[in-house]
Amino acid sequence: MKSSYYMIAVLWLLGCAGIAAAHPLGNFSVNQYSRIEVGESEIKIRQVLDFAEIPTFQEKARIDLDKDGRLSDSELKDYAALITPGYLANLLLSINGIPVELRGGATVAQTEIGEGNLPILKIKWDLKADLPETLARNQVKFDNKNYRDRIGWNEIVVNQIGGVAVFDSTAYGNQVTDELKLFPEESLSAPLSERAVEFSFGAGPTPANAAPLRDRDGTRAAVIQKDRLAELISVPEITPAIAFFGLLLALGLGAIHALSPGHGKAIVGAYLVGSRGTPKHAAFLGLTVTITHTVGVFGLGILTLFASNYIFPETLMPFLSFFSGLIVLYIGLTMFKSRLFSLLGVDSTGHGHSHGSSPHSHHDHSHEHSHGHSGLTHTHDGHTHSHEIPDKITWKNLLALGVSGGLLPCPSALVLMLSAINLNRIGYGLVLTVAFSFGLAGALTVVGLAFLYGGRIFDGAKLSQNRLVKALPVFSAFVISILGAVICYNSIP
Structure with missing residues (x-):
């Protein structure tokens, strides 16, 4: 039994190429995802909030009210209800300069197991906003002001549905992380920081003088290694x-x-x-x-x-x-x-002197001395010392x-x-x-x-x-x- 433990330990150590975090962006990150779908009568937004291990640990005191060390479904539901009003208040949506109120729909709060058995908290909101009277060409602005002081991945995606064309968009039409599930390997050193977007939309095809909605280049998901x-x-x-x-x-x-x-x-x-x-x-x-x-x-x-x-x-x-x-x-x-x-x-x-072959003096003494080699060690009247x-x-x-x-x-x-x-x-x-x-x-x-x-x-x-x-x-x-x-x-x- 002891030898088997030893072999397991050795193999584990040899197989470990380094220290890697379960969350590709690190254990400190707070990550957010927004998918905006523009239809003929309403705008839908899928909003995802993802806390890595350490931010989840910090929020645990507000979630685990019975102090049993577990985050139950009811506690997660209550926590989501607690933070939703403040979170939605910082999601600013306007159409043609008119602020539009977001209505809360389905809310799902759940945890996943992260490194060291620490939980990772994820909350999803399905939000809606009724479109006011629209024009042939409408301007939309969306700004997520939540957790501006936290590091993490922030992604915004814009989709067009139901015969509506989206154009002149500062965001892309395809997502990268599949709602913060898979992160692209080539972007981990410089994570997305998309917190605001502007775009136009209208019924029918894209206007001739407008830029159609673009897609991102293909990306490769990062391999998540255990810590x-x-x-x-x-x-x-x-x-x-x-x-x-x-x-x-x-x-x-x-x-x-x-x-x-x-x-x-x-x-x-x-x-x-x-x-x-x-x-x-x-x-x-x-x-x-x-x-x-x-x-x-x-x-x-x-x-x-x-x-x-x-x-x-x-x-x-x-x-x-x-x-x-x-x-x-x-x-x-x-x-x-x-x-x-x-x-x-x-x-x-700044005391300097030459170490060539010609005689020279140091300070006030007048006796000559020679340097038999090119190093810094030399003789004074037969006495060797180094400078x-x-x-x-x-x-x-x-x-x-x-x-x-x-x-x-x-x-x-x-x-x-x-x-x-x-x-x-x-x-x-x-x-x-x-x-x-x-x-x-x-x-x-x-x-x-x-x-x-x-x-x-x-x-x-x-x-x-x-x-x-x-x-x-x-x-x-x-x-x-x-x-x-x-x-x-x-x-x-």
Whole structure:
């Protein structure tokens, strides 16, 4: 039995290519879909509201009134009735400049199982609006002002039915997501943000001087992968064996997550290239990442639970990312200045001298001395010393770099924590989160050690006198500066 558990765990780990969210747009998203159908006597609108795992968790207190931990059909129905008036009030429809009231029809509220057994809430409305007296050519405006401050997919589709022609439309005639069920793979990095539409319509064919209703190009649905980390907390039963292998898997998933793009490997490596680092420094860096990431997950979880009415977690992420980028940029620029001066043979105050073969003097001493080699080490009256400014690793820089590496919590780890609360497995969730953070930091530590020992191999092979190798620390500091600037730029919405 134990060997079978072991094989399952190993296969699970090897089969996991990374951390992916069940919701293709992320666990923070609030997504909306509007399909507007224009007929001869009325306009119909199918409106769909989709909360991902974390927004659903935030709304749970308003839905689960009996506090039994379940979202029953009656509770969902009552919640939909509660939010419908306010939601419809923010759906603005006008025809020929005249506001038109939307009448609520059938309303369906249901949940689906998301990552870590957390629910995903979906509400559908079938709305209608009677057409006022129309003209041969009518102008329609629709604006969805709901959840403007939340990230997510917003899609509007316009259809023509019953002998009516729609033209000059800013929206398309075919849908992309099948009412938020399937999301196109090529659009996940830049989700649709269609919140308003204008179009014209009239009876009969499309006028000759008008643009007919267009269709979108074909799209391919994204493959939705399970979040392996969140699944660790939602196993039916936690036995000692399952808990043990769960910890191993969390460590492995953290390491895999660190090795995926954008998790500081280049920054860690570039920092340690040319620095006089030791394994102790690399270990300290990894420990700092572990602590920072764990505290960040806990902090964001507390924010999600108790302060979501004041600030949304997803709005905090860009600020954390920008601050992290500033730290990296500062370290990079400081190192670039120090290493460049060291390469050129000057100190930070501008003290410079030539290292050619001709005699020269330093300060006020008049004795001549020679440089028997082209490096920065030379002799004064038989005494050898170096003018190379050592680029020492400082604990302050290590701490700052570690904080920047762990400052942005992994959304999967946050889902794990919220799932642990939802399933009343808080202790196990905390342990898995720490294990995941250790795995992430461990991978970064290994990367740091690889760069450290790689640099020693260069020195041992006497390649350090090569001009390109000498310039490598300067280049690595420049890379850190660029990466910090890129992190700051990418964090700007």
